[in-house]
Amino acid sequence: MRTPQGVVMVTINIGKDFSDTPYGRYPSDSDYCGEIFREKHLVPALKNDEEVIVIIDEAEGYGSSFLDEAFGGLVRERHYNAADLHKKLKIKYKDTDYEMYDTLIWKYIDAAKPRLPKC
């Protein structure tokens, strides 16, 4: 989808497109964990689109472990640059109760360090 400014963008609604009760960090924890969300939704969207909007307020709630793996993992495992993510990734919510999760997502992105491949 293109914005009126011609920017190619995609919207991911976690509650609708993934799960309304996402939890866990790794696939061994659940089918709706942070790693699966990152690999199946975030990474393809970031590869193909110029702007990725993630709607967070249709899921019931999040554990920090899910958010850290899904969003912090973009920098840690996929070596995305935090500054680029600030430009490309937009976190949206209408319910102000979700403000805390928005802050957490950016905290994890900004704090993550790229993991070096094992020799």
Added chain:
Amino acid sequence: MLDSLLCFLYHISPALVTVLLGTYMINKYLMSRSNEASFIDLLLKELDTIRSDSLEYWNNSCEDAQGAQKDALLSQKIKGGIKSASSDLHYYWERYCDEQKTTMNNLMVEVSDACTGGLFESSRKKIDPGRYFLITNAINHVRSNLFRRKL
């Protein structure tokens, strides 16, 4: 007789109105403070529940079926408790505080990170007594901010 009563009322009415208005305003202020204190008590109770559930969670082994079941129950309680406390704090800050809302948001981010970070909801989770300080410190930050408002 009527004249003197009217004259008396004429002279006393400004003072009377002032006293009534003052009483009303003081009463309103005290009511507001009392409501705020009750609200703070409720928030403190919510935070205490999150703390005890989190400490139980991080000291519970999920290696056997019973432990895993307990973990699943506690993790739901913790996530729900944090969201509910965050929502209540949000309302409290909007209603009673002039300070920036970000203060409250940052405090709750700290709580969420401490209670549900690391290997939370993971089958690889190990008993982690070290989280005790992390959780207690994060919750105490919020508690002390609330106590300061109450006193």
